[in-house]
Amino acid sequence: xxxxxxHDHGRHAASERRxxxxxxxxxxxxxxxxxGGVLAGSLTLLADAGHMLTDTTxxxxxxxxxxxxxxPPTAEHSYGHARFQVLxxxxxxxxxxxxAGWIAIEAAHRLAAPMEIESGTMLVVAAAGLLVNIGAFFIxxxxxxxxxxxxxxxxxxxxxILGSIAAMAAALIILLTGWxxxxxxxxxxxxLLIVRSAWLLVRQSWHVLMEGKPEGLDIADLKSxxxxxxxxxxxxxxxxxxxLTPEQPLLTLHxxxxxxxxxxxxxxxxxxxxxxxxxxxxATIQVERSECRQ
Numbered sequence: 001x002x003x004x005x006x007h008d009h010g011r012h013a014a015s016e017r018r019x020x021x022x023x024x025x026x027x028x029x030x031x032x033x034x035x036g037g038v039l040a041g042s043l044t045l046l047a048d049a050g051h052m053l054t055d056t057t058x059x060x061x062x063x064x065x066x067x068x069x070x071x072p073p074t075a076e077h078s079y080g081h082a083r084f085q086v087l088x089x090x091x092x093x094x095x096x097x098x099x100a101g102w103i104a105i106e107a108a109h110r111l112a113a114p115m116e117i118e119s120g121t122m123l124v125v126a127a128a129g130l131l132v133n134i135g136a137f138f139i140x141x142x143x144x145x146x147x148x149x150x151x152x153x154x155x156x157x158x159x160x161i162l163g164s165i166a167a168m169a170a171a172l173i174i175l176l177t178g179w180x181x182x183x184x185x186x187x188x189x190x191x192l193l194i195v196r197s198a199w200l201l202v203r204q205s206w207h208v209l210m211e212g213k214p215e216g217l218d219i220a221d222l223k224s225x226x227x228x229x230x231x232x233x234x235x236x237x238x239x240x241x242x243x244l245t246p247e248q249p250l251l252t253l254h255x256x257x258x259x260x261x262x263x264x265x266x267x268x269x270x271x272x273x274x275x276x277x278x279x280x281x282x283a284t285i286q287v288e289r290s291e292c293r294q
Contacts, residue, residue, distance in 0.1 A: 015150055016066035022136045022153060023059035026052055026160070029132040036125030040118040042183055045125055045167050055156040058092040062153045069245075082245050083209075085148060090205035092152035096159065096198035100191040107184035107191075117183055119174040126167035133160040148208070148246055152201055159194045166190045204246075211242040214249040214280075222278060226253075230269045232261025237292060241280075252284040254292050263287055 030052035037045030065088035068081040136157045140150060166186040173182040213219065223236040235256040243249050251274065257266050267287055274280040 016063060018139050019059055019063045019066065019150070019153055022139050022157065023056055023063055025132060025136050025139070026059060026157070027056035029129060030056055033125055033129050036121060040122040040125065041115050042117050042122040042167065042170070045122055052160055055160060058088075058095055058156050059153055061088045061091060062150075064088075079244055082248065085245055086205050086208045089148035089152040089201060090209065092156060093198045093202035093205060096155065096194050097202070099159075100194045100198065103187050103191040107188045110184040111181060114180050117174055117180050119171045122183075123168060123171035123175065126164050126171055130161065130164035130168065133157055133164055137161060148201070148205055152205075155194075155197045155201055158197065159190070162190045162193055163187075208243045208246060213241045214243050215246070217241055217249070217278060222274075225277060226255065226270060226273060229273055230255075230266060232257045232266050233270070234258055238286075248282065249278075249280050250282050251280050252286075254286045254288055256288045256290075256292065259289060 030049055033045055033052060034049035036042075037049050062085075065085045068084040071081045073080045137154065140154045140157060166189065170183040170186045174180055219239050219241065222241075223239060226236045227233050233255050236253055237256070238254040239251070240253070241249065241251045255266065255270060257263070267285055270285055271283060274283050
């Protein structure tokens with residue numbers, strides 16, 4: 001257990017550094033892209049710069065969430081602050097949905113009142129942005145995939161990559177054909193892709209915050225496995241499973257045992273089974289010899 005805890009701490013520290021470097025990289029280029037969007041008159045560039053501004057804020061929140069999760073438990077917060085990561089992921093997802101809405105509204109205005117666009121400047125800035133965003137994505141890609149905080153950060157950067165690709169495509173279309181409507185139309189396509197990913201993130205974060213059971217855990221299967229695998233257990237009931245974070249599933253259960261069963265041995269076997277079969281390391285188990293009246 002102590003070895004697992006140290007391993008998790010090391011992974012969290014590495015992910016925290018990845019988020020910090022991504023935040024600095026994204027925030028630095030955001031200023032360049034915003035200036036380029038103004039000079040080129042490109043909505044796609046400005047939308048992506050606005051997205052990167054929000055990304056920088058979201059990444060700062062994610063970085064702080066990693067630091068907060070390392071704070072030890074207190075009398076008022078007995079689980080510590082690990083769940084701040086999930087809250088940060090929820091905020092990130094909701095912010096992405098808001099950005100997508102803003103892009104759609106601004107695109108409608110641009111279609112109604114087209115503007116002149118400097119496609120050459122737009123293409124250069126978008127290409128540079130693509131390289132920066134790909135670099136940021138690879139930095140985050142080595143982090144903890146199951147961590148909602150990392151996933152939220154990666155979705156923000158992925159949205160930036162799509163925005164840069166859309167800006168390059170729009171710039172090329174405008175450069176070759178002069179069709180300026182390509183700029184707002186492609187920005188809306190990017191917004192739709194962002195909405196899908198953001199909704200998945202919001203839904204999973206909300207599931208964790210609402211004490212939803214761990215993904216892939218079948219409560220009925222868990223009950224039957226314990227009864228079949230642990231000698232002396234006759235019934236398992238009052239099973240409650242939830243998640244502090246997606247990496248930290250928690251569980252409570254009552255196990256009724258036969259008169260001749262050894263209490264401590266049964267308890268140890270159930271704990272080992274939960275850890276090995278279901279990857280649940282934190283469980284509160286109440287062992288009973290008589291019928292439960294709760």
